Amino acid sequence: MAVNLRALYAFAREMYPKKNPNPIQYGTAGFRGDAKYLDSVMYRMGVLACLRSRFLDGKVIGVMITASHNPEPDNGVKLIDPQGEMLVGSWEEIATKLVNVSDKELEATVAGIIEDLGIDIGKKSNVYVGMDNRYHSPQLLKAVCDGVLSLKGNVKEFGIVTTPMMHFYVVAQNTSKAYGLPTEEGYYTKLITAFEKIRGTKLEKGNYKNKIVFDGANGVGARKMLQFLKRMNGSLNCEVFNKGEGKINHECGADFVKVQQKPSSGLPITEPNTRCVSVDGDADRVVYFFTDENGQFNLLDGDRIATLIADYLMDLVRKCGLDLNLGIVQTAYANGASTDYIVQKLKVPVACVPTGVKHLHHKAQEYDIGVYFEANGHGTIVFSAKAKEMIRKSAETNESSATLLNVIDVINETVGDAISDMLLIETILHSKGWDVKDWLNTYVDLPNLLLKVKVQDRNCITTTNAERTCVTPNGLQEGLDKIVANYQRGRSFVRPSGTEDVVRVYAEAASREDAELLAYEVAALVHKLAGGVGEVPTLPPKHNSHI
Ligand SMILES: CC(=O)N[C@H]1[C@@H](OP(=O)(O)O)O[C@H](CO)[C@@H](O)[C@@H]1O
Numbered sequence: 001m002a003v004n005l006r007a008l009y010a011f012a013r014e015m016y017p018k019k020n021p022n023p024i025q026y027g028t029a030g031f032r033g034d035a036k037y038l039d040s041v042m043y044r045m046g047v048l049a050c051l052r053s054r055f056l057d058g059k060v061i062g063v064m065i066t067a068s069h070n071p072e073p074d075n076g077v078k079l080i081d082p083q084g085e086m087l088v089g090s091w092e093e094i095a096t097k098l099v100n101v102s103d104k105e106l107e108a109t110v111a112g113i114i115e116d117l118g119i120d121i122g123k124k125s126n127v128y129v130g131m132d133n134r135y136h137s138p139q140l141l142k143a144v145c146d147g148v149l150s151l152k153g154n155v156k157e158f159g160i161v162t163t164p165m166m167h168f169y170v171v172a173q174n175t176s177k178a179y180g181l182p183t184e185e186g187y188y189t190k191l192i193t194a195f196e197k198i199r200g201t202k203l204e205k206g207n208y209k210n211k212i213v214f215d216g217a218n219g220v221g222a223r224k225m226l227q228f229l230k231r232m233n234g235s236l237n238c239e240v241f242n243k244g245e246g247k248i249n250h251e252c253g254a255d256f257v258k259v260q261q262k263p264s265s266g267l268p269i270t271e272p273n274t275r276c277v278s279v280d281g282d283a284d285r286v287v288y289f290f291t292d293e294n295g296q297f298n299l300l301d302g303d304r305i306a307t308l309i310a311d312y313l314m315d316l317v318r319k320c321g322l323d324l325n326l327g328i329v330q331t332a333y334a335n336g337a338s339t340d341y342i343v344q345k346l347k348v349p350v351a352c353v354p355t356g357v358k359h360l361h362h363k364a365q366e367y368d369i370g371v372y373f374e375a376n377g378h379g380t381i382v383f384s385a386k387a388k389e390m391i392r393k394s395a396e397t398n399e400s401s402a403t404l405l406n407v408i409d410v411i412n413e414t415v416g417d418a419i420s421d422m423l424l425i426e427t428i429l430h431s432k433g434w435d436v437k438d439w440l441n442t443y444v445d446l447p448n449l450l451l452k453v454k455v456q457d458r459n460c461i462t463t464t465n466a467e468r469t470c471v472t473p474n475g476l477q478e479g480l481d482k483i484v485a486n487y488q489r490g491r492s493f494v495r496p497s498g499t500e501d502v503v504r505v506y507a508e509a510a511s512r513e514d515a516e517l518l519a520y521e522v523a524a525l526v527h528k529l530a531g532g533v534g535e536v537p538t539l540p541p542k543h544n545s546h547i
C-alpha cells in the first residue's frame with residue numbers, strides 16, 4: 001500500500017503546526033506539559049504509534065492521553081507496547097526526535113525512521129487510543145487519531161478510560177483475548193468476578209469492616225469506581241467523593257495525600273480509623289490513609305501496600321505447596337523502614353531500581369512472582385508463565401491454589417491499577433481480619449519529606465546506583481554525604497524529575513524535625529551547586545508546611 005508521506009507535512013502544517021519552540025523529552029511517563037502546546041506532539045505520536053504497530057507486524061499499540069497527577073492545565077501522552085509495557089527505550093529516542101523536528105522536517109524524519117528500521121509500510125497497523133477526563137483531552141485524542149490515519153493505520157477509540165484500562169485492552173487484544181476481553185465490560189467482569197469469589201458472602205471478618213471512603217481526585221478513577229460499584233451488588237461498601245466537581249488533583253488525590261501527608265479535601269468527616277483510599281488523576285496509583293481517634297493522620301503508601309501483598313502471597317504460596325520465588329522491587333523513594341521490614345521480617349529478596357514503572361516492571365519479571373510498588377502507590381504484581389501454569393495445575397486439587405488463581409485475576413498485571421490494587425488490598429485485609437491499625441502496626445515508618453528545587457537546567461544533575469548517588473555536578477554527592485552523616489538514620493538523595501521541570505529532594509531521618517532539617521539542608525545545597533533559580537529553599541518557621 002502506498003502511503004503518501006507528503007500528506008503528513010500538509011496535515012501537520014494545516015492542522016497541527018508545532019507551536020512550542022522549546023525542546024521536549026520523552027520522560028518518565030511520556031511527554032507531559034501545558035496542554036496548549038501538545039497538539040503537534042499528539043499528532044506526531046499518532047504517526048509514531050502507527051509506525052510501531054507496523055514494525056511489530058500489526059500488534060496493537062496503545063496511546064494514553066493523560067497528565068496523571070499533574071495539575072489541570074497540563075496534559076500528556078504515553079505509548080503502550082504490545083505486552084502492556086511502557087514504550088521500549090530505543091523508541092523513546094525516536095519519539096523525542098520526532099516531536100522536536102520542525103513541521104518542514106517531518107516528512108523526511110518519518111521517511112528516515114521507516115528506512116532505518118526497515119518498516120514495511122504496506123503492513124497492517126492497529127492503534128488503541130484512550131484519554132482521561134481533562135477538558136482538553138478530546139481535542140488531543142483527535143490529533144492522535146489523525147496521526148494514525150494520515151499513515152493509513154487503523155485506530156480504535158476507547159473514550160474516557162483509566163491508564164490501566166488502556167493497558168488491559170492492549171494486552172487482552174494482543175493475547176487473542178486470553179488475558180480478558182478488550183472492552184470496558186470485559187475489564188469489570190474479570191476483576192469483579194474474581195474479587196467476589198474470594199471474599200464469598202461473609203463480608204466482615206475480625207477487625208475488618210466492609211466500609212471505605214474513595215477519593216477519586218476529580219479524575220477518571222471516580223467515574224470508573226462508580227461503574228464498578230454498579231456491578232458489585234454491595235460486595236464492597238464504598239462511597240465515592242471528588243467525583244469531578246472540582247479541578248483534577250487539586251488538593252486531592254493520591255499524590256496530594258502522599259506528598260502533603262494530609263487528607264484530601266472534599267472528603268466527609270469520618271468515624272476514626274475509617275479506611276480512606278485516594279487514587280490519582282488517571283487511576284494508576286493508590287494510597288490508603290486514616291485519621292485515628294486522636295485526630296492523627298496516618299498514611300499507608302506504596303511501601304505498605306507492597307509489604308502487605310508480599311506477606312499475603314508468600315503465605316498463600318506456602319499453603320499451595322509450590323516452589324515459587326517471590327521478590328519485591330522498590331525505588332530509592334521507598335521508606336528505609338519498609339526495606340528493613342522486607343529484609344528482616346518477611347525475608348524476601350528486595351531490589352532497588354530507578355524511578356518509573358518501566359524499570360520496576362522489568363525487574364519484577366525476573367521473579368516467579370514479582371511485587372513492585374513505587375512509594376507513591378504505583379505498582380502491581382506480575383506472575384511468570386511458569387508460575388501461572390504451576391498454580392493452574394495445582395488448583396485442580398488444592399483449595400489455596402484455586403484461591404491464588406482468583407487472586408491473579410483480581411490483579412491487573414499489565415501495569416499499576418489503583419482500583420485493582422484496592423480490590424486486592426480489601427481482599428487481603430478481609431482475609432486477615434485486619435483493620436487499618438493492624439496493617440499500620442507491621443512496622444514504623446521513618447519520618448520523611450519530599451521537596452522540589454527549581455534550577456536552570458535540571459539535567460545538570462546525573463545519577464547512578466539506582467538514582468541514589470549523584471555523579472554531577474561536581475561536589476554535590478560529597479556535600480550531601482557530609483550533611484547526611486549528621487543525622488541519625490539519615491538518608492537523602494536528589495534526582496531530576498522526569499515529569500516536571502524540577503529537581504526532587506528526598507530525605508528521611510529518625511525524627512520529623514530531623515527529616516525536615518535534612519531535606520532543607522540538601523535542597524539548599526542543590527540550589528547552590530546546580531544553578532538554583534529564585535530563593536534558596538529554607539525551612540518554613542512553623543515546621544509544618546511542605547512544598
Ligand atoms: C517521586 C515520585 O513520586 N515520582 C513520580 C513521578 O516521576 P518523576 O520522574 O519523579 O517526576 O511521576 C512518575 C509518573 O507518574 C512516577 O512514576 C514517579 O514515581
Ligand SMILES: [Mg+2]
Pocket residue numbers: 068069163280281282283284285
Ligand atoms: Mg498516574
